[in-house]
Amino acid sequence: MGRGIVISLASAGIPVLWLDSNTQVLAAGLKVAEDTWAQQVVKGRISQAQAGQNLARVQAVDSYAALADVDLVIEAVYENLELKQEIFRTLDATLKPAAILASNTSALDIDAIAQVTGRPGQVLGLHFFSPAHIMKLLEIVRGAHTSPTVLDAARVLGQRLGKVAVVAGNCHGFIGNRMLKTYTNEARKMLLEGALPRQVDGALQDFGFAMGPFRMYDVVGVDLEWRARQLAGQGMDNPLVQVDNALCELGRFGQKVGRGFYRYAQGSREAEVDVEVDGLVKEISSGLGYRRRSISDPEIVERSLLALVNEGAKILQENIAANSHDVDLVYLNGYGFPAAVGGPMTWADGQGLAQVLDRLERLQRMLGEHWQPAALIGRLVAAGKGFADVVEGRV
Known part of the structure; x- marks a missing residue:
């Protein structure tokens, strides 16, 4: 992630100081950046001179003191709140008073990070999507105290980077990953109830998604959430992640190792159905007490x-x-939602929210209280309005 952010910034003409506690990782990252620009030259996307200029904008540094005069710092360590807080304390003590402090966290509490600094108004989230130099989305996460000026600066940065920048409030997962959790949890429930990975992925890909949830996990790494659960010391016993846990215990971490929810031939990204995984899904769901059924x-x-x-x-x-x-x-x-459909909320408005409400209430009766419709949907139906009529929480 750090590499992609550096490549994105330098490609936009922004000088970058790159700090990493592991000098070998930093050296490898610089080589990846150089190779990325070299490949762009070969493909005719940039000139050799531009590639050289991009590389020249990146300077490796070995201490926080070297960052003292920067205008913006983007922290991109793994998802551990205590570690991020430790880094932000050091940044706050080291950087000039006007500097903006941003975290690339994909889910953690921005206010909890900001509160360890003396400048909460200058702290925000800049959630890049991997690979950061390719993916267009940038979630700008506003904390409770983030100043409007800092948000405006983040929007300008997003525009300069060529990103689609969306401001999100501070909650676990923000907009994208908060919604993703409910989506992937439902996919996992359907595995336990009777579906198989290829059925879930195939149905959603036929609808227009770039890839289904289990193919997505193979691409990003099945082990990422597994390791996060281990690190946090919680969630490992959740029935919904038992298939993921079992895959990881078998070393099936996804595409990067050639085995995950699917198999991959050496050097190929083509997902192939693996009967071993089908058997594992059936064994786990039966062990958890599910009576498997056909799911359309x-x-x-x-x-x-x-x-x-x-x-x-x-x-x-x-x-x-x-x-x-x-x-x-x-x-x-x-998240690869089909462009022709216009997005999930546009899709819902097109279905008619009265029908959406009826379908949610039916699922609630059949499958449980986690399907209870959001109160907003009932208010919109009563008012004869749609999601497009909602502005800043108001109808």
Whole structure:
């Protein structure tokens, strides 16, 4: 992630000081950046002179003191709140008073990070999506005290980087990953109830998604959430992640090792169905007491989309997103939602919110209280309005 952010900044003409506690990792990162620009030259996207200029903008440094005069710092360590707080204390004590401190966290509490500094108004989240120099989405996360001037500066930076920048409020997962959790949890439930990875992925890819949830996990690494659960010391016994846990215990971390929810031939990104995984899914679901049943493609699509929509409605209700268009932008630019559909909230408005409410209430009766419709949906139906009519939490 750090490499991608550096490449993105330097490619936009911004000088970068790159600090990493591991000098070998830093050297390897510099080589990746150099190779990336060399490949762009070969493909005719930039000139050899531009590649040289990009590389010259990046300077490796070996201490926080070297960052004392920067205008903006972007921290990109792994998702550990205590570590990020330790880094922000040091940055706050070292950087000039006017500097902006940003975290690339994908889910952690920005206010908890800001509170360890003496400048909470200058702290925010800049959540890049991997690979950061390719993906268009940038979530700008406003904390409780982030100043409007700092938010404006972040928007300008996003524009300069060529990103689609969306401002999100501070909650676990912000907009994109908060909704993703409900979506992937529903996919995992359907595995336990009777589906197989290829069925879930195939139904959603036929609907228009760039890839289904289990293919996505293979691409990003099945082990990322598994390691996070281990690090946090919680969540390992959640029934929904038992298939993921079992895969990781077998060393099936995804595409990078050639085995995850699918198999991959050496050097190939083509996902191949693996009967070993099918057997593992059936064994685990039976062991958890599920009576497996046939699940249709329409049910897979409905439950997946309505899980996104219901969580998106809660996000609008809480003013985490200013409007439904921002929610759609996040899903179109960061999560492979089909562009032709216009985003989950546009899809829901097109279905008619009265029908969406009926379908959510039916799922609630059938499958449990986690399907309780967001209060906002009922208010919109009563008013004869749609998600497009919601602005900053108000109808």
